[in-house]
Amino acid sequence: MLAAGAARADVPQTPVESLRSLSLEELGKIEITSVSKRPEPLSRAAASVYVITSDDIRRSGATSVPEVLRLAPNLEVFRLNAYQYTITARGFASPESANKILVLVDGRSVYTPLASTVFWETINPLLADIDRIEVISGPGGTLYGANAVNGVINIITKKSEDTQGALADGAVGNKERDGGVRYGGRFDGNTSYRVYGNGFDRRRTDPVGSSDHTVDAWEGGQTGFRVDSTQQADVYTLQGDYYSGHVTSDANHPYGENLLGRWTHRLDDGSSLQVQSYVSDDTRRLPTLTDDLRQYDASAQYDVVLGRHHLVTGLEERVSKEDIVSTNSFFFAQPIKTLNVFDVFGQDEITLDPDWTLTLGLKGEDYTYTGFEPLPTIRLGWQASPRQFVWSAVSRAIRAPSRIDRELQANGILVPSPNFQPETLTAFELGYRAQPTGRSTVSISTYYNIYDDLRTDAFVHGSTLPVVLSNGLQAHTYGIEAWGSYAMTDWWRLRPSVNWMHKVFSLKTGATDFSQLQSAGMDPDIQAQLRSEMNLTATVEFDAALRYVGDVYHELISTPAVKQYVEADARIGWHVTPAVEVSLDGSNLLHAKHVEYNDPSTTPERYISRTVLLGTRVRF
Amino acid sequence: MLARSGFRSAILGLLLFFAAGGPVAAQDAAPEYTIKATYLYKFGPYVSWPSGAWPPAPAPLKLCIVGTDPFGDVIDRAVRGQEVDGRAFVVRRLPRLDASSGCMIAFVSGSAAQSAAEALAAVKGEPMLTITDGAQSARDRGIINFVIRDNRVRFEIDAAAAAAAGLSISSKLQSLAVPLAGGVG
Numbered sequence: 001m002l003a004a005g006a007a008r009a010d011v012p013q014t015p016v017e018s019l020r021s022l023s024l025e026e027l028g029k030i031e032i033t034s035v036s037k038r039p040e041p042l043s044r045a046a047a048s049v050y051v052i053t054s055d056d057i058r059r060s061g062a063t064s065v066p067e068v069l070r071l072a073p074n075l076e077v078f079r080l081n082a083y084q085y086t087i088t089a090r091g092f093a094s095p096e097s098a099n100k101i102l103v104l105v106d107g108r109s110v111y112t113p114l115a116s117t118v119f120w121e122t123i124n125p126l127l128a129d130i131d132r133i134e135v136i137s138g139p140g141g142t143l144y145g146a147n148a149v150n151g152v153i154n155i156i157t158k159k160s161e162d163t164q165g166a167l168a169d170g171a172v173g174n175k176e177r178d179g180g181v182r183y184g185g186r187f188d189g190n191t192s193y194r195v196y197g198n199g200f201d202r203r204r205t206d207p208v209g210s211s212d213h214t215v216d217a218w219e220g221g222q223t224g225f226r227v228d229s230t231q232q233a234d235v236y237t238l239q240g241d242y243y244s245g246h247v248t249s250d251a252n253h254p255y256g257e258n259l260l261g262r263w264t265h266r267l268d269d270g271s272s273l274q275v276q277s278y279v280s281d282d283t284r285r286l287p288t289l290t291d292d293l294r295q296y297d298a299s300a301q302y303d304v305v306l307g308r309h310h311l312v313t314g315l316e317e318r319v320s321k322e323d324i325v326s327t328n329s330f331f332f333a334q335p336i337k338t339l340n341v342f343d344v345f346g347q348d349e350i351t352l353d354p355d356w357t358l359t360l361g362l363k364g365e366d367y368t369y370t371g372f373e374p375l376p377t378i379r380l381g382w383q384a385s386p387r388q389f390v391w392s393a394v395s396r397a398i399r400a401p402s403r404i405d406r407e408l409q410a411n412g413i414l415v416p417s418p419n420f421q422p423e424t425l426t427a428f429e430l431g432y433r434a435q436p437t438g439r440s441t442v443s444i445s446t447y448y449n450i451y452d453d454l455r456t457d458a459f460v461h462g463s464t465l466p467v468v469l470s471n472g473l474q475a476h477t478y479g480i481e482a483w484g485s486y487a488m489t490d491w492w493r494l495r496p497s498v499n500w501m502h503k504v505f506s507l508k509t510g511a512t513d514f515s516q517l518q519s520a521g522m523d524p525d526i527q528a529q530l531r532s533e534m535n536l537t538a539t540v541e542f543d544a545a546l547r548y549v550g551d552v553y554h555e556l557i558s559t560p561a562v563k564q565y566v567e568a569d570a571r572i573g574w575h576v577t578p579a580v581e582v583s584l585d586g587s588n589l590l591h592a593k594h595v596e597y598n599d600p601s602t603t604p605e606r607y608i609s610r611t612v613l614l615g616t617r618v619r620f
Numbered sequence: 621m622l623a624r625s626g627f628r629s630a631i632l633g634l635l636l637f638f639a640a641g642g643p644v645a646a647q648d649a650a651p652e653y654t655i656k657a658t659y660l661y662k663f664g665p666y667v668s669w670p671s672g673a674w675p676p677a678p679a680p681l682k683l684c685i686v687g688t689d690p691f692g693d694v695i696d697r698a699v700r701g702q703e704v705d706g707r708a709f710v711v712r713r714l715p716r717l718d719a720s721s722g723c724m725i726a727f728v729s730g731s732a733a734q735s736a737a738e739a740l741a742a743v744k745g746e747p748m749l750t751i752t753d754g755a756q757s758a759r760d761r762g763i764i765n766f767v768i769r770d771n772r773v774r775f776e777i778d779a780a781a782a783a784a785a786g787l788s789i790s791s792k793l794q795s796l797a798v799p800l801a802g803g804v805g
Contacts, residue, residue: 016654016657016658016694016695016697016698017697017698019654019655019658019698020658020698020702022658024659024662024666024793024796025796027655027658027659027662027773028772028773028774028796029772053651230770235770266769266770305756353732354687354688354730354731354732354735354736355731355732383688383731383732385731386687386688386689386713386715386731387689435689435692438692438693438696439693441692487693490697
């Protein structure tokens with residue numbers, strides 16, 4: 001778990017000791033994992049990147065992807081109830097406004113063009129099969145496209161050859177039960193596969209308001225497969241998933257499936273070509289709404305080194321066909337709509353001299369609603385000394401209009417907004433990573449973001465309904481994300497982090513906002529964590545975390561919407577044998593229950609309770 | 621749609637399925653530099669240095685990191701307790717490399733103080749196992765050069781450079797190397 005060098009200051013590591021028993025042949029078969037669109041040592045990544053490793057996930061005791069994401073110090077993660085979360089980076093938290101983070105699972109976008117959001121409850125991979133989660137705070141528009149405005153979360157599962165054999169894990173606690181199984185095998189020497197399934201059952205959260213009788217108890221599961229085949233210079237991957245979840249009160253029933261194929265061809269000159277395609281179908285049934293989204297995506301990417309230049313170029317086409325049948329007062333005049341996005345991008349990473357790297361990137365994106373949008377970035381990296389790396393970047397990113405932004409209407413309340421424009425960001429970033437001593441690492445990222453054309457609900461006439469969604473809000477935000485690690489001893493590591501930000505919003509001249517700056521979201525100015533990781537013996541681990549979340553304010557209200565709190569988590573894990581692990585995990589230990597977030601316009605306020613989980617994981 | 625009973629039966633099916641298979645050991649993925657650090661000390665036993673090139677046992681084997689250090693404490697931890705012919709490793713971090721540096725194994729990554737090519741030129745012909753990381757050209761490449769193939773850490777061996785340095789590389793190690801790209805120099 002100890003971190004490696006300066007440049008990798010923020011990367012938690014597989015213990016190097018665990019590789020001792022391997023032969024040279026075996027070492028050559030271990031896969032390394034990529035950081036951006038091409039493999040790159042994190043050290044030289046001119047961006048604010050935090051990587052959550054598979055070992056971090058296991059040791060966190062988390063049973064869902066959102067809970068795992070609490071490990072990333074550059075994210076804000078708030079649990080709303082038994083199944084809903086709001087997750088963002090660099091501000092704009094709240095279910096309505098956390099629309100500036102792009103989320104990918106093995107290269108497949110799970111960001112919905114309906115509402116510019118991510119339905120976290122529909123992402124339930126087997127956590128044991130996740131290789132790593134790369135969390136990039138800050139704009140990633142050039143490589144990842146529109147909507148990678150405030151960050152990108154890249155969930156990468158292991159190759160099937162790295163998940164061979166059988167695994168079963170389960171956990172039982174006062175608030176939930178979880179279980180999963182996986183089996184990985186081989187078709188032949190070059191082709192391996194895995195199949196998995198998991199299920200969970202989460203209990204109702206306690207309401208805050210006495211009149212709130214909603215039931216949010218939530219159960220579901222996901223099953224899927226992955227096949228990888230390596231034929232000399234070619235690597236083929238085929239994978240698919242099927243998920244279904246169900247709120248007991250029938251308030252929400254999402255289900256869907258996806259299938260993805262990827263072909264990577266390595267040419268003799270060291271360059272590589274990757275072609276990927278996927279289809280996905282996501283359906284969501286709410287009491288007064290049925291939403292069916294089908295997406296077809298194809299992309300190609302070419303990666304080559306020419307002297308000092310490392311070029312990555314590519315293109316992508318995605319067709320999203322959505323059918324929304326609404327029986328409530330909000331509806332779409334055309335229930336079925338097809339949206340097309342086509343983009344082409346190029347990035348050149350230029351080695352100016354051994355210590356300086358300049359990256360120029362440009363993506364052009366053509367979208368049904370907006371036409372052509374350029375998404376440029378310039379990044380500079382400087383290896384200031386063997387143990388210090390400095391980077392800076394200037395980027396432009398947009399949040400493309402969603403269907404809701406453009407087409408949603410309600411008689412007498414909301415009129416469609418065919419002229420709704422993208423929300424734009426111009427971001428300035430400066431960061432520093434270092435390894436002050438062999439035992440310590442530090443990463444500091446700062447940013448100054450200028451937003452324009454943020455969404456407002458403007459009155460069509462005077463100050464009476466109806467409203468029309470408009471681009472009447474501007475903002476600038478700035479902040480610091482800092483984290484580090486310090487090895488107290490060979491067996492004990494501390495990881496402190498702090499995330500501070502400041503936001504200033506202003507309506508454009510003449511603009512009005514009936515929603516009272518809903519799109520500004522509500523964030524704590526400050527969050528801080530202290531994590532401790534101990535290997536008490538060769539087989540016993542003890543991990544603990546203290547988390548502080550500052551007061552969460554609405555922009556226009558001087559009393560906090562959610563009061564500051566400190567919470568603690570702890571986990572003890574015992575490797576009974578190399579194949580069997582048992583663990584006892586406690587979350588939110590300091591209070592019987594507390595509120596993490598409060599956004600009455602979307603969901604009733606609920607308490608999040610102390611939880612205790614007894615878990616086990618067996619390989620055979 | 622996967623109703624509650626539906627996903628239970630799906631799990632049941634999987635259980636039946638994997639009960640029929642056999643166990644297979646799995647090595648999870650690892651960070652690139654953790655793998656490279658492990659290689660560094662594991663190369664030693666496959667390389668013969670000219671006799672008398674280095675102080676005899678029990679003097680430790682000097683493993684140098686020259687220039688930018690991508691390993692941090694991983695390399696120190698990697699070599700802890702490791703021995704070759706009863707000799708322990710000692711890790712030294714150097715801004716510059718020359719013939720008097722006394723490194724048996726030198727991981728050369730270069731820095732502003734001395735580029736990788738300059739460091740390699742400074743010890744050309746010395747009995748030193750130079751190792752570079754992803755070098756693209758012959759002048760930046762050590763006797764062993766790490767490369768990434770299929771997302772795995774592999775290495776090239778420049779047999780001519782090894783011979784010039786008086787090092788003998790075992791055929792076992794040579795058999796694990798990937799073919800040298802782009803000519804010898």
